[in-house]
Amino acid sequence: MTELLTVSDLSVVFDTPAGRVYANRSINLSVNENEAVGVMGESGCGKTVLFLSLLRLQQPGRIVRGSVIFDGHDLARLSASQMQWVRGRQMALVPQDHSTALNPAFTVGQQLDEALLIRDRGGGLWRTLPVGRWAGGSQARREEIRSVLDELAMGELVDTARLLGRYPHQLSGGIRQRVLIAMALLGRPRLLVADEPTTALDRASRAQTLEVLSALRGRMAMVVISHDLDAIRRTCDRVAVMYAGRVIETGPMDSVFGHPSHPYTSLLLSCQKLTRGQRLPAVGGDVLNLMDFPPGCSFHPRCPRAMPVCSRLEPAESHAGSSMVACHLYATGEKTC
């Protein structure tokens, strides 16, 4: 499998009046063609920041180290106008909050049409007008939009013709989420990044969205960012686990979910298989302050299997079976426990 996206040693920082925030530190991640990679971790671990930074949309955060090789180009070094070409057409984002991601002043049809216009004509101001009524879109473009919506099985839920004339605030969350996916797909991107696609949805919409994502699996490269373990399980081939801005474990989904290597991953996964009356597993200690790291491994204060070396030295990535782990337990290449 050829690598489509290779993130090497990427660090993203925010300079705030209160100090420098290290949102991502030495990230190593790769996504192959037609592969679905899940990115897991608790809130605040830097998942969203990472991918917004790849698209260079994370102001005022900036990339201070590392490279982002996408299809042969280093995204971290591209100019603003070159990045504009990458966004939407090479790498597309499906954002987290469906209620605020669509412009309330334009209809769904206009915003979907805009995605097509950007793909065909570039993102310039004059090229992506007309802003006018939906009927202004050309026949061919309308057909294409309808076909994408049908592919996402939207035709079963709503009348697609009427949907296009609606404003975002008139639609339900599940529909909006799928509109956002459609909008991303219309750009025919090489890589689709879905940021928390199920988090803001109710159960029914969640199930439908997961169906859609699963259907896309294998047909294009995908990244699914989520803290919904079930969503990742159903849609991804490989998984990366993040903690405090670092990737601490990556590997095939079955390996990671079946035999988690890193202690944090184990704790995260143990929340799944709860039985009635069982105590809720909790990780002790406080959430990490991204400005002020403890020395050594950033998880060690909360780690049930911490060793003396963990408080001194930051672990490098090493193999553990078919996964890569950043943990001293595997530092010599063998499992020691």
Place this chain on the structure above:
Amino acid sequence: MVMRNKARVLGLAVLSVFVLCALLSPCIAPHDPWEFGPAFLRPGATNLLGTNDVGQDIFSELLYGARNSLMVGFAAALLSVSLGTAVGLVAGFRKGVLDDLLMGITDVFLVVPVLPLAILVSVYLGPSIWNLILVIGLLWWPSTARVIRSQVLSIRESGYVESARALGASDLWLVRRHVLPNVVPLVMAKFVLAVAGAMLMDASLSFLGLGDPVAKSWGMMLRYAFLRGGFVGGMWWWYVPPGLAIGLCILSLMLISLSIEEESDPRLKRALER
């Protein structure tokens, strides 16, 4: 954040200069501005800015003018903001018929064109400083009232007021303890803006001849410069300084007010910090 404080400091500094001029004008003015003399003199050693049509020293007029213009501005603003705050507090706190009535009156005043009405009333009342203060003050209160009322309403609906009321707090106590402290920054910002607005309106009304013809104010200076040949005669030293003075005062007031506003409006603050 630094920008905000810089703006405020600059504004306060410039304004203080003018206030000092106003207070100390009898001491620093080289001549008595009411004293007649040779007319239409160009700027020179004895008369820094020349003389006007009746030979009065323009520079001294400028200094004395600060008193009048600033005083009218502050007094009118005080009147309008006090009235507006009182109305806003009452309307916001005691909802119901009183609120509707007051807001009805406020809405009417808000839509009425202020300058033409001020002109009309001033013509009836006759030219004098007190009439100016009265007219401007009485016509400006609605915008303050509206804003204060919304603030009071949102405070009133907030949790801690409800709980205090449930514990038996009286209205007066609630107003004093909870509402007023939260309303004060808004009142300050509005007051500063009101002074600016009042000064501009005073300048306009004086220019039209509705102020005291004998008193020295910047608006009056501009009027005479225009009427008595200063403008057509190209005597820019007569009309440029008073206009600049007004502009600088208003600018400093605006800077101060903007910095207060930025501090107290959480939405704007959040967006600005992104």
Place this chain on the structure above:
Amino acid sequence: MERHQHPAAAVASKAVRYLIVLFVIMSLNFLLPRLMPGDPVLNILGEEAFYGPPELLQELKAEWGLDGPLHEQYLRYLGNYLKGDWGQSFLCMRPVLEAISLRLVWTLVLVLPAIVLGALLATAAGALAAWHRKSRLDIGLSGAFLSLYSLPHYWLAMVMLFVFGFLLGWFPLGKVATGETSGLAYVLDVAWHMVLPVTLLTVSKAAYDFLVVRNSVISILGEDYVLMAQAKGLSQMAVLFKHSLRNALAPLVTVTAMQFGAVLSGTLMVEIVFSWPGMGTMIYEAIGARDYPVLQGAFFIIAVCMLAANFVADMVYVWLDPRTR
């Protein structure tokens, strides 16, 4: 928008509110001469009639019902007002409405282009300043517009006229047209005379609107849909002028309407400096002559214009913001 009303009901309630205001103003015009210092008869009929032959005075008094009880006077007054009879100007002895109408046209000739151009200028400048917030461009523009807002309009008019008319001689020194011309030549001549005052009014109006647009766009730029528009691959210009501005338009319209009164008042003062034959110069003369009927009529007409502007703005706002439908 606090409540979701049916659009027609919202329109109707707004219209009713404005009509009430007009009614209040009419009543105010009725009460003022009677409440203000001086003899009401003198205030209403003017010095010439007051000190003139007694028969004329009696006749005028009868016509205006000034010798009857107050409520009768009020009704007669309202009737007259609605018929368009607003009294006679003391100065030129013509019916007030007639005297005002022509002047109003000339004032609107200045005001309307200024409002449109001012809004456009403010929108473009405000959007750019918001995008490049805290940069030198932003600080420069903000400072410039703030200063323009602080300086009295009529003073700026004097300075402009002095520099561009007197010193440089590029533009005429006042009035509407020079010499007797007609047809296209006349129109061009008027246009040439309009340049300075309209420029001044445009820039003054833009000064306030700029601040509003800038703040509005700044808070919009923090919204998620702006980030999303960028993520789709739109250019900076497209994100700013298509997505952000579209949402900033509605507040701008509201502000423009609220400001109509201020723009109109500013125009009055500026007209005096430019000797422009509009309502401003008329009011100026009326002040000097204590021509109350004209002043009251002008007040009323300006109020009508303002209310009309507010009404139009309310309609446009609903059309612009789909969420209110």
